[in-house]
Amino acid sequence: MYGLVNQGVQDLVVELGGEALWADIKQRAGVEFEAFVGMDVYPDDITGRLVLAASATLGLTPEEVLRAFGKHWILYTGRKGYGAVFETMGRTLPEFLGNLDAMHARLSLSMPHLEPPSFVCEQTGPGQLRLEYWSHRAGLAPMVVGLVEGLGELFTLDVHVKHTVTKGDRAEHDEFLIESEPARELTDAR
Ligand code: HEM
Known part of the structure; x- marks a missing residue:
């Protein structure tokens, strides 16, 4: 998936527990990239590992993490310059x-x-x-x-x-x- 998705996961984690929590989760997930590039494509497996690591670290089920991420995605994309896209989606x-x-x-x-x-x-x-x-x-x-x-x-x-x-x-x-x-x-x- 595009790095934008992993950046969205990162944004949610940082909002929940700061950079230290993100560093923990990234390490637990075995992600060695310093940072994700929004427009680069990464294997889906990386996103999956981030979700599982977040779940283990936060004491939530993977389903709860995905649900929180889905909710956060609406705010995140709005903030990342995709708000104009939302404006054209209907009333x-x-x-x-x-x-x-x-x-x-x-x-x-x-x-x-x-x-x-x-x-x-x-x-x-x-x-x-x-x-x-x-x-x-x-x-x-x-x-x-x-x-x-x-x-x-x-x-x-x-x-x-x-x-x-x-x-x-x-x-x-x-x-x-x-x-x-x-x-x-x-x-x-x-
Ligand atoms: C402007 C807002 C949005 C942007 C920029 C966006 C972009 C993306 C991107 C980059 C992916 C990853 C897929 C890939 O890289 O192959 C994705 C996946 C996905 N998007 Fe959107 N999306 C937006 C809004 C939404 C909304 C409102 C929904 C509501 C249901 C949605 C549902 C999904 C789902 C469920 C996936 C997971 C991939 C899958 O199911 O196979 N997206 N989107």
């Missing part, structure tokens, strides 16, 4: 989720080695969405939960995300049920 959460493939495709223009996920979003009721998540990678579904929670904050919605289908023997993708509480509709504009 509502379902619109935004429906535009994710187009957004990653647009990013591919400047990141030609991007291997983005794919999403299908369907409104299934008032304040209720079904989100399909397709990826050639495994194990990142908890990150999607955090990403959607982060987007909920962006839209000032109290969002609940449930992982309803897990990619595996019987399904080729993951699926999530997204509900907003209490009364506010997901279609409310920002």
Whole structure:
């Protein structure tokens, strides 16, 4: 994955425990790079090792780390100059989720080695969405939960995300049920 992702993990860790914590986690993960370059591509395994090392060091499950990272990614990319991308994604959460493939495709223009996920979003009721998540990678579904929670904050919605289908023997993708509480509709504009 692009170094930008590992930089996002670094940013979260530094926010949680400073440079010393990041140094510990990097060492535990066996990462010998001094710093990640945002536009360089690194093996996925490095990101995986960082998540596992963060999990062991912080006493969280890998799923909790991925979820926290997903949430942080929304803030991080906004801060790193991608805020303008968010502005063009639509005025509502379902619109935004429906535009994710187009957004990653647009990013591919400047990141030609991007291997983005794919999403299908369907409104299934008032304040209720079904989100399909397709990826050639495994194990990142908890990150999607955090990403959607982060987007909920962006839209000032109290969002609940449930992982309803897990990619595996019987399904080729993951699926999530997204509900907003209490009364506010997901279609409310920002
Ligand atoms: C401007 C904001 C964003 C940027 C710059 C961005 C960029 C990226 C990059 C660089 C990767 C790594 C893939 C690779 O290098 O091959 C990635 C992966 C991913 N992105 Fe985005 N992304 C953004 C927003 C989002 C949002 C809002 C979602 C919401 C669901 C999302 C979902 C994912 C997921 C789940 C992955 C993991 C890879 C996989 O599933 O295979 N991204 N994105």
